[in-house]
Amino acid sequence: MSPVPPVLAMEQVTQAYSHPRTALFRAPGTFTVLDCIDFHVHAGEAVGLVGESGAGKTTLTRILTGMEKPQSGRVLFEGADIWQAGPAERARFRRSVQMVLQNPRSSLDPRMKIGTALLEPMRSLRIDGNHLDRLTEVLGQVGLDTSALERFPHEFSGGQLQRIAIARALMPNPRVLVADEPVSALDVSIQAQVLNLLKDLVRDLGLSLVFIAHDLSVVAYTTHRASVIAGGRIVETGPPVELFTRPKAPQTQNLVSAVLTVNSGLSGNAL
Amino acid sequence: MSVPNAIEVVDLVVGVDELSAVRGVSFAVPARGRMGLVGESGSGKSMTAMALMGLLPPGWQARGRVLHDGVDLLTLSDKALSSRRGRTISMVFQDPMSSLNPVRRVGDQIADVIHRHMGVTRRAAHAQAIDLMTQMNLPRPEQLARAFPHQISGGQKQRIMIAMALACYPQLIIADEPTTALDVTVQKQVLRLLNAATRERNSALLMITHDLPVIAAMCDTVAVMYAGRIVEHGPVQKVFRTPRHHYTRGLLDSQPTMDNIALDGSSRLHSIPGMVPPLHALPSGCAFHPRCPAATDRCRTSMPEIDATGAACWHPVPVAAPAEAAS
Amino acid sequence: MSAAATTPVPARPKKRRGRRNLTLTIGLVVTIAFIAMAAVSFFYLPHNPNVPRIPDRLLPAGSPRYLLGTDALGRDIFSQLMVGARTSLMVGAGGALIALVIGTIAGLSAAAFGRIADETISRSADIMLSIPGMVTALVLAATIGSGTLTTILALSAFFTPSFTRVIRSAALSVLQEDFITAARLYARPTWFILLRHVLPNVAGVMIVQFTLYFAAGILTEAGLSYLGVGVTRPSISWGMMLNEAQQQVGISSPLAMWPGLSIVIVVLGLNLLGDGLRDVLDPKLARRTS
Ligand SMILES: Nc1ncnc2c1ncn2[C@@H]1O[C@H](COP(=O)(O)OP(=O)(O)OP(=O)(O)O)[C@@H](O)[C@H]1O
Ligand SMILES: Nc1ncnc2c1ncn2[C@@H]1O[C@H](COP(=O)(O)OP(=O)(O)OP(=O)(O)O)[C@@H](O)[C@H]1O
Ligand code: SF4
Ligand SMILES: [Mg+2]
Ligand SMILES: [Mg+2]
Numbered sequence: 001m002s003p004v005p006p007v008l009a010m011e012q013v014t015q016a017y018s019h020p021r022t023a024l025f026r027a028p029g030t031f032t033v034l035d036c037i038d039f040h041v042h043a044g045e046a047v048g049l050v051g052e053s054g055a056g057k058t059t060l061t062r063i064l065t066g067m068e069k070p071q072s073g074r075v076l077f078e079g080a081d082i083w084q085a086g087p088a089e090r091a092r093f094r095r096s097v098q099m100v101l102q103n104p105r106s107s108l109d110p111r112m113k114i115g116t117a118l119l120e121p122m123r124s125l126r127i128d129g130n131h132l133d134r135l136t137e138v139l140g141q142v143g144l145d146t147s148a149l150e151r152f153p154h155e156f157s158g159g160q161l162q163r164i165a166i167a168r169a170l171m172p173n174p175r176v177l178v179a180d181e182p183v184s185a186l187d188v189s190i191q192a193q194v195l196n197l198l199k200d201l202v203r204d205l206g207l208s209l210v211f212i213a214h215d216l217s218v219v220a221y222t223t224h225r226a227s228v229i230a231g232g233r234i235v236e237t238g239p240p241v242e243l244f245t246r247p248k249a250p251q252t253q254n255l256v257s258a259v260l261t262v263n264s265g266l267s268g269n270a271l
Numbered sequence: 272m273s274v275p276n277a278i279e280v281v282d283l284v285v286g287v288d289e290l291s292a293v294r295g296v297s298f299a300v301p302a303r304g305r306m307g308l309v310g311e312s313g314s315g316k317s318m319t320a321m322a323l324m325g326l327l328p329p330g331w332q333a334r335g336r337v338l339h340d341g342v343d344l345l346t347l348s349d350k351a352l353s354s355r356r357g358r359t360i361s362m363v364f365q366d367p368m369s370s371l372n373p374v375r376r377v378g379d380q381i382a383d384v385i386h387r388h389m390g391v392t393r394r395a396a397h398a399q400a401i402d403l404m405t406q407m408n409l410p411r412p413e414q415l416a417r418a419f420p421h422q423i424s425g426g427q428k429q430r431i432m433i434a435m436a437l438a439c440y441p442q443l444i445i446a447d448e449p450t451t452a453l454d455v456t457v458q459k460q461v462l463r464l465l466n467a468a469t470r471e472r473n474s475a476l477l478m479i480t481h482d483l484p485v486i487a488a489m490c491d492t493v494a495v496m497y498a499g500r501i502v503e504h505g506p507v508q509k510v511f512r513t514p515r516h517h518y519t520r521g522l523l524d525s526q527p528t529m530d531n532i533a534l535d536g537s538s539r540l541h542s543i544p545g546m547v548p549p550l551h552a553l554p555s556g557c558a559f560h561p562r563c564p565a566a567t568d569r570c571r572t573s574m575p576e577i578d579a580t581g582a583a584c585w586h587p588v589p590v591a592a593p594a595e596a597a598s
Numbered sequence: 599m600s601a602a603a604t605t606p607v608p609a610r611p612k613k614r615r616g617r618r619n620l621t622l623t624i625g626l627v628v629t630i631a632f633i634a635m636a637a638v639s640f641f642y643l644p645h646n647p648n649v650p651r652i653p654d655r656l657l658p659a660g661s662p663r664y665l666l667g668t669d670a671l672g673r674d675i676f677s678q679l680m681v682g683a684r685t686s687l688m689v690g691a692g693g694a695l696i697a698l699v700i701g702t703i704a705g706l707s708a709a710a711f712g713r714i715a716d717e718t719i720s721r722s723a724d725i726m727l728s729i730p731g732m733v734t735a736l737v738l739a740a741t742i743g744s745g746t747l748t749t750i751l752a753l754s755a756f757f758t759p760s761f762t763r764v765i766r767s768a769a770l771s772v773l774q775e776d777f778i779t780a781a782r783l784y785a786r787p788t789w790f791i792l793l794r795h796v797l798p799n800v801a802g803v804m805i806v807q808f809t810l811y812f813a814a815g816i817l818t819e820a821g822l823s824y825l826g827v828g829v830t831r832p833s834i835s836w837g838m839m840l841n842e843a844q845q846q847v848g849i850s851s852p853l854a855m856w857p858g859l860s861i862v863i864v865v866l867g868l869n870l871l872g873d874g875l876r877d878v879l880d881p882k883l884a885r886r887t888s
Contacts, residue, residue: 053425053454067783099783107776111798117777124784157546158312168780187311187481192525192542199539214454221527221540258455261528262511265487271463 005079007208008097008176009040013063013073015056033059035232037073041176046202046209048219048226048240050255056232057212061180064210065099066090095125098169102181104161108153114164115149121171134171141205142167142197159190163197170201176208177201183218195222216255220244228252276338277302277443277475278323278360283335285315285322290550292318294499295335300443305469305476307486307507309522310496313547316479319496320445323477324362325352340442358388361436363429363465365448370432371420377431378404378416381438388439403434407464426457433465440472447479462489483522487511495519498548498558505581513590515582517563518543557585622874628867636683645674647681648832659852666856669842675856682836682857685829686864689746690815693753698808700754701761702800706792708762709769720766723759731756731818732825739827746829749822753815764807768800802879806872813868820861836861 015034033056041047051057062068063075066082074081077093085093098121101107108117115135122131136146142163153161162182169177179198183191199222202209213219219226220240227237230251236243247253264270277300285293293315300306308316322333325344337344340359344352356362364370372380381400386393397416404412407430420428429449436444446465450458466489469476478489486493486507493510495503495518503516514520524541545562548554556573560566565586575583582588644665651672659667659675666675708719735752742748772778773796781791822828823837824844831838836857843853 052456065783067779094785099780101776101779103776107780109777109795109799112795120781121784124781124786159546188483189311189522189525189543190546192527192540193544195527196540196542216455217527254456258459259528260455260459260482260484260488262484262487262523262526263528265484265489266508266511270484270488271459271466 004042005076006040006042007078008064008210009038009076010060010064010070011038011074011076013037013039013060013070013075015059015063015068015070033232034063034070037229037232037234039064039227039234041208041210043175043208044202044206045225046199046211046223048223049210049212049229050214050216050219050226051229051251052214052255055229057214057229058180060229061099061178061210061212065097065178066093091125095127095172096175098172098174098177100162100165100169100177100179100182103185104158104165105153105185107165108161108168110153112152113149114151114153114156117153118149118164118168118171121168125172127172134173138167138170141170141201157190158186159193162186162190162194166194166197166201170205174207176210178210178212180212181214182211184213184215191218198222215259216240216243217259217261228255275302276300277304278477279336279338280319280323281336281338283319283322283333283337285318285327285331285333287328287331292331292499292550293322293333296494296496296499296501297335298494298501298504300475300477302442303470303473303475304492305478305490307490307493308477308479308496309481309483309486309493311481311522311547313549314496315499316481316496317447320362320447320477320479323445324356324360325349326362354388357384357435357441358439359441360443360445361439361441363432363436363444363446363449365451371428373420376417376419377423377428381416381431381435384435384438399438400434403438404431406468407431407434408460424457426453426461429453429461430464433461433468437468437472437474441474443475443477444469445477445479448481449478450485451480451482458485465489483511483526484528495522498553499550500558500583501577502559502584503582504577510581515580515587515590516559516584517565517588518559519582520588521562557583619874621870622878625867625869625871625874628863629871632683632864632867633687635680636687639680639684643677643680645677647673647677647834649673667852669839669853670845675839675853678834678839679836679856679860681834682839682860683864685746685833685835686816686819686861689749689753689819689829689835690812692750693757693815693819694808694811696750696754697757697761697811698804700758702765702797702804704758704762705765706769706796708766709773710788710792710796716766719762723762726755726759732822735818735822736827739822744827744830746833749819749828752822753818756818757811757815761807761811764803765800768803769796772796772799802876805879806876809868809872809875813865813872816861816868817865820857 013034014032014036016030016032018030037060039060049057049060063070066075069083075083077097080089082090082093108114118135118138119131135149139146139148144160144163144167148156148164156164182198183194186194195218198209198211201207209223211219211222223240225237226240226243227234228243228249228251229235235249236247236252243252244256247256260270279299281297283293283296284291296319298306308319310316318327321327323337323344325347327333333345335345371377378397378400381403382393382396385391385399386396389396391399401412401416404416409415409427409430415423415427433449449465450461453461462485465476476489478486480486490507492505493507494501495510495516497518503510503514503519510519511523514523521541521543525543527540543562548558554561555571557563557566557570557575560570563570567586569585575585577583580587651668653672654664654668655670655672657664657668659665661667664674664676666679668674669678704719704723708716731752734755735749738748738752778791778795781795819828819835820837820840823835824841826841828837829835839857840854843857
């Protein structure tokens with residue numbers, strides 16, 4: 001066990017939702033979305049989370065980012081439980097853990113200029129300082145220039161918007177970036193731009209990355225370590241190479257065999 | 272007697288006012304053949320499909336010829352077209368939710384198609400619908416037939432859509448991104464099903480997607496579309512193994528697959544810089560030139576046509592070059 | 599770092615909007631003419647529309663001094679139309695505006711403040727919708743007496759539930775967008791999210807609905823006044839003119855034609871305006887074409 005605690009971790013987290021009641025006087029049923037999950041990410045590490053639709057990936061990110069309180073279990077930021085933390089500690093957590101969402105078109109308010117949208121995190125987290133310098137710096141990091149600030153989201157392509165969403169997440173200088181299927185809505189060629197950018201950020205800024213996807217090959221490209229989640233449980237964790245070449249859990253085998261590649265398609269044994 | 276082509280498209284132009292989303296596209300899908308149409312978002316794939324189906328948005332117009340079953344579909348009246356839709360030519364859409372009627376039971380919706388086109392009684396149509404659902408590997412078909420669309424999963428909905436499309440043994444099925452909204456495991460099941468079902472019924476398939484592996488797995492020929500034109504066209508094996516157009520090459524190199532990356536996290540993906548141009552600001556000459564690594568002045572001024580190489584390119588990718596990531 | 603194009607997409611040429619702009623222009627011209635007519639009526643009227651002038655009764659349109667002729671009591675029709683426009687404007691816009699304000703607050707609350715709020719508001723709206731508007735109007739007229747204010751209240755009561763529904767569903771679709779999730783992540787309170795993100799994104803819907811209900815209000819007011827439960831003299835309304843004309847139809851049908859025509863033109867104009875605005879303001883359409 002390493003002496004430094006992980007930047008962000010969850011221990012034994014369980015979360016259940018109630019079904020909407022089917023009849024007025026029947027008690028609503030519950031079903032468990034996350035079941036005793038342990039998950040962590042160290043400083044500067046890129047961790048992947050793969051699983052089918054409905055496996056509980058988005059729920060996990062909501063709990064990891066403190067948007068939802070788990071019914072049982074703890075969420076630890078630098079070793080301290082975020083739900084026990086004082087206001088100052090919580091503010092630091094909010095600033096340090098940022099999120100990138102799946103659909104770039106819907107993650108920016110269509111009626112808000114890019115400049116305003118990028119300042120949103122600073123305003124809401126009450127961070128002072130010269131934001132203009134920070135804006136220029138962050139836009140540079142995602143490969144855009146300041147001419148973007150005065151424009152509205154509809155003037156950009158999906159790939160550019162996802163860069164802007166990443167820039168917004170980078171504004172408060174976070175330690176952890178949680179990306180929930182950040183490339184699922186993008187075309188292959190654009191997808192490559194965004195994946196490369198995320199990789200650069202981890203390498204150049206020492207960011208920690210939690211990367212969620214349903215496609216194992218995308219996760220393998222971006223992360224050092226990946227967990228497979230199925231039915232609300234983590235069924236296997238390891239380096240992506242291992243998961244790909246020697247999958248142990250049947251759910252992992254399923255995901256591996258579901259990956260289509262051009263070569264397997266051409267050789268005629270993809271389906 | 273067998274028909275030579277399930278569909279033949281000649282010089283199709285689709286546009287609204289002075290903008291064209293499809294700018295002179297020609298291809299043919301032979302009977303029982305399977306062709307892929309691939310390209311980035313906004314390249315005009317869906318508009319091509321909509322023109323073939325006669326389902327263009329209001330104000331949009333199609334010119335050229337679309338030969339199917341001995342007639343030019345573009346000259347048919349709305350009534351004649353709609354009697355063909357679902358019968359000799361049918362379509363599976365990307366978003367199954369918005370193409371199923373939310374307030375009708377799914378079994379009834381399949382039966383409607385059969386009843387309308389095959390002239391059988393409602394009762395017989397319903398029996399056939401259940402039968403079809405069984406063939407689609409849907410669990411408990413009798414029960415599922417009574418479900419409403421919102422009560423079933425995305426993969427199940429897409430299977431229902433395929434069942435509806437196949438109900439009347441059409442000569443051609445157009446599938447527009449049928450698995451893009453599904454996750455990878457469900458995607459594979461749906462593709463497998465679509466593959467087997469079209470073969471069984473001798474239907475030709477036009478598969479539209481931006482996902483190259485899907486095309487590689489499903490199709491015999493492929494047409495690569497960029498900015499409303501086909502830039503490369505040929506057998507899948509040839510085009511994907513030895514791409515000649517720089518756009519095709521770029522798409523292949525951007526795939527994050529086992530063949531393309533080292534799994535220790537050290538490699539970088541090749542990416543095509545820039546983005547697809549909007550309709551009203553198409554570059555001159557070869558529309559791909561602002562993003563092309565091999566562009567010259569000639570590319571900027573005059574538009575190449577598809578030639579013997581199978582690609583519309585002034586400086587085709589040399590055949591010997593191995594298709595691997597260039598950083 | 600990979601080369602990234604920063605060049606945003608150049609603005610789309612405006613030309614494509616041609617046909618939509620025609621609808622919008624016609625709607626705008628009619629609406630402005632209508633408002634101008636109502637506004638001028640405060641400063642200038644050719645004649646006092648309420649003073650009978652028996653010698654001049656039932657003059658045809660185009661008579662000297664009477665542009666559109668006179669009615670059975672010799673009152674100037676054009677002057678009556680001008681004052682009628684004032685009433686229509688007040689009643690239609692007033693009813694739609696009150697409904698807009700209450701409906702927006704209720705709709706946003708239903709969409710954002712959880713299931714109990716939603717159920718309560720939506721069910722109340724359903725119940726209100728199931729009461730026919732005319733019944734509301736008649737009950738109000740019977741209890742507090744008929745008049746302009748009563749009509750405005752009746753109309754707003756009638757329109758509020760549908761407004762609430764429309765705003766609720768528009769807000770719900772905005773609320774499920776990812777930028778709302780992002781705002782929640784930054785711990786923005788719900789009221790802030792509603793004002794800063796939801797309201798601007800449903801503003802287009804609000805404006806369009808307002809125009810359409812404005813038109814519907816004018817139509818309903820005419821109906822009420824025609825039945826004799828709307829405004830009363832000395833106020834004048836187009837519906838009232840229709841009612842009075844109907845008692846004389848055997849004698850002179852142009853009497854019914856002028857207010858009828860005014861109602862048709864103004865209602866049509868407002869509807870065209872609404873449709874035109876919908877095309878311009880609807881963010882979905884705008885997104886599709888960019
Ligand atoms: N607020 C909620 N109330 C009830 N059920 C919910 C809620 N949020 C999620 N669920 C259910 O929890 C399960 C897991 O959902 P989650 O969104 O975490 O899956 P996911 O792995 O992100 O899937 P996807 O790939 O489709 O995004 C699903 O069955 C979903 O229907
Ligand atoms: N209703 C519409 N009004 C105006 N322009 C449109 C409309 N629908 C599509 N377009 C434009 O037509 C062009 C081609 O669109 P099309 O939908 O055919 O692309 P596609 O290749 O199917 O892309 P995708 O992968 O996103 O489905 C795009 O530039 C698009 O913006
Ligand atoms: S024609 Fe020129 S710009 Fe176009 S793909 Fe070929 S080399 Fe590139
Ligand atoms: Mg999810
Ligand atoms: Mg499409």
